[in-house]
Amino acid sequence: AQSVTQLDSHVSVSEGTPVLLRCNYSSSYSPSLFWYVQHPNKGLQLLLKYTSAATLVKGINGFEAEFKKSETSFHLTKPSAHMSDAAEYFCVVSDETSYDKVIFGPGTSLSVIP
Amino acid sequence: NAGVTQTPKFQVLKTGQSMTLQCAQDMNHEYMSWYRQDPGMGLRLIHYSVGAGITDQGEVPNGYNVSRSTTEDFPLRLLSAAPSQTSVYFCASSFRRPEKLFFGSGTQLSVL
Numbered sequence: 001a002q003s004v005t006q007l008d009s010h011v012s013v014s015e016g017t018p019v020l021l022r023c024n025y026s027s028s029y030s031p032s033l034f035w036y037v038q039h040p041n042k043g044l045q046l047l048l049k050y051t052s053a054a055t056l057v058k059g060i061n062g063f064e065a066e067f068k069k070s071e072t073s074f075h076l077t078k079p080s081a082h083m084s085d086a087a088e089y090f091c092v093v094s095d096e097t098s099y100d101k102v103i104f105g106p107g108t109s110l111s112v113i114p
Numbered sequence: 115n116a117g118v119t120q121t122p123k124f125q126v127l128k129t130g131q132s133m134t135l136q137c138a139q140d141m142n143h144e145y146m147s148w149y150r151q152d153p154g155m156g157l158r159l160i161h162y163s164v165g166a167g168i169t170d171q172g173e174v175p176n177g178y179n180v181s182r183s184t185t186e187d188f189p190l191r192l193l194s195a196a197p198s199q200t201s202v203y204f205c206a207s208s209f210r211r212p213e214k215l216f217f218g219s220g221t222q223l224s225v226l
Contacts, residue, residue, distance in 0.1 A: 009154070032213060043118070043204060043217030044157075051213070090156055094212075100145070100164055101172065102212045104156035 002026055004093050004105035012111040019063075019078040021108045023091030026072065032094035033074045034102070035065055039087045047089075050074065061085070086112045116140050120205050120218035127195040127225045135190040135221050137205030143216070145208045146188040150174065150201040151220075157204065163188055164210075195225045 007022040025031065035047040048059025055067040061084075065076045074091060088107045095101035121136045139146065147162035149172075159172030163182040177199060179191040188207075192199060202222050206215040 004156075034213075036215075041220075043219045044206075044215070045217070046214050049213060099211050100162060100170070101159060102215075104149075104158070106154055106156045 002093070002096055002103060004091050004103055006089075006091050006105040006108045008108050009106070010109045010111070012113060013081045014113045015083055016080050019076070019081045019085065019110065021076040021089050021091075021110065023074045023076065023105060024072055025074065025091070025093045027093060027096055029096055030069060031096060032102075033065075033067060034092040035059065035063070035074075035076050036090045036092060036104075037087050038090065038107075044090065047076070081110075081112045083112050083114065086110055118205055118207055118216050118218040120203075120221055122221060123219065125221060125223050127192070127223065129195060129197060129225060131192075131195050133192050133195070135192075135203055135205075135223075137188045137190065137218060138186050139188075139205075139207040139216070140186065141207065141209075141216065142185060143207035144185070144210050145212055146182065147172070147206050147212065147215070148178070148180065148188070148190045149204045149206065150199075151204060152201050160190065160203075162212075192223075197225045199223065200225045 005024045033050040036044040038044045050057045050067045058064045091105040118139045144165045148160040149157040161180040163169045205218040
């Protein structure tokens with residue numbers, strides 16, 4: 001069955017250091033991939049999306065992600081963490097059985113230490 | 115624009131009670147959906163709609179009912195609440211397919 005794996009349930013970084021949130025997916029074709037962010041007690045917001053154009057995707061707030069088909073990965077990075085980046089991050093993949101569904105990963109909680 | 119509006123923000127029910135979670139969007143989006151969020155499980159799709167009069171089941175539809183009589187509104191009905199339905203519920207919409215979802219602020223539901 002199609003799935004999304006977020007390899008770390010929790011990541012902690014110091015302010016000003018790089019952020020890496022890892023995501024692997026399983027799919028029999030090249031899917032659309034997304035990262036969403038959820039700040040505490042808020043709804044989710046789209047950070048960036050990959051839809052078969054450039055493999056390096058830039059998003060909001062300085063985040064970017066690289067699609068690597070050979071590794072079935074779509075890791076999220078940011079060069080320098082800010083306190084406001086502390087949130088839950090979800091990797092999402094389009095459902096290969098339907099254009100009308102997406103599948104969410106379990107989420108990675110990012111903490112930023114001052 | 116208000117975006118996606120969900121009501122209520124909090125609700126406590128007793129087992130067996132029924133209720134409706136409201137969702138409305140003012141962006142003229144064709145696609146609307148309901149998710150539940152449980153710790154460590156991400157968001158799971160309950161029901162979705164690709165336009166007025168069209169609904170379909172997601173991953174976890176049992177115990178929930180939806181209808182889409184207008185483009186703007188997509189209510190979620192709990193028919194007979196169970197403790198397993200304790201969760202945070204999110205409504206989301208997008209222009210057509212779920213490629214850029216706009217989320218409401220969520221409803222925290224507890225079933226005792």
